[in-house]
Amino acid sequence: MSILVNKNSKVVVSGMTGREGRFHTEQMIHYGTNVVAGVTPGKGGQELLGVPIFNSVQEAVDRTGADAGLIFVPAPFAADAVLEYEGAGVPFVSLITEGVPINDMIKVANKLKAGGKTRLLGGNCAGIITPGECKMGIMPGHIFTPGPIGMVSRSGTLTYEVVWEMTRAELGQTTCVGIGGDPIPGTRFNEVLEMFENDPETKAVVMIGEIGGTDEEAGAEVIKRMTKPVVAFISGRTAPPGKRMGHAGAIISGKLGTAQSKVDALLAAGATVADATSEVPELLRKALSKVGVSV
Secondary structure (H helix, E strand, O other): OOOOOOOOOOEEEEOOOOHHHHHHHHHHHHHOOOEEEEEOOOOOOOEEOOEEEEOOHHHHHHHHOOOEEEEOOOHHHHHHHHHHHHHOOOOEEEEOOOOOOHHHHHHHHHHHHHHOOOEEEEOOOOEEEEOOOEEEEOOOHHHOOEEEEEEEEOOHHHHHHHHHHHHHOOOOEEEEEEOOOOOOOOOOHHHHHHHHHHOOOOOEEEEEEEOOOOHHHHHHHHHOOOOOOEEEEEEOOOOOOOOOOOOOOOOOEOOEOOHHHHHHHHHHHOOEEOOOHHHHHHHHHHHHHHOOOOO
């Protein structure tokens, strides 16, 4: 099984006719993702990569029955794009765009929470992939392989690094979820961890966190009651206080959000924490063997 997306997902891409949108849509189609429509206002009626373009998300959904959306539009328009999917009743949307104003994301988060019908992944995320079935985002599909390990991560680059280590160690993945590194993510660690806990095909979970915020600590509260082993890695251990490292959300403020506070919370919850990404595959095998799972 998988979480959130699979081979049956019908994907709409907003901003598909732009440079980045076109490039990554072509990669997604080549991977096997069922891209059924693109959306660019003013270009409705055209076709690109064999995919019809519509002027609005509502029109695309009405014509194709799409149930997933991917957004590549510029930051000033990204929030409105998310709300367009919410208005059309699309249950899952991934926002790749970075630099979306925080005030815009606050409004989006409140609207989605009140509506309760659309789940947002991101912004500023690499997207999501169920290996061999569906790729929605910018990740390099060839490094992923089907298997029993779920992954959730704030960092796209670290996702690729750890997945490549796992794939080389013959530890495939059910679904890999990039929640993004912005201060207000649409979906958080605790929510994805719950999904993996409820997925019968996922036997263990890898969690990649970083400094800033308290989402990893909130995730640790879920790990306390999980029946599946979790192996974690926290980046930014050498970051000085007040210095933003990489993502907009990766900044230590006072005593909150430090790498050590996250490591301590995860260890207390029963997770195994790697000191280096290269350690993850071996730690996964040890964790799985303790619960009687052979891989």
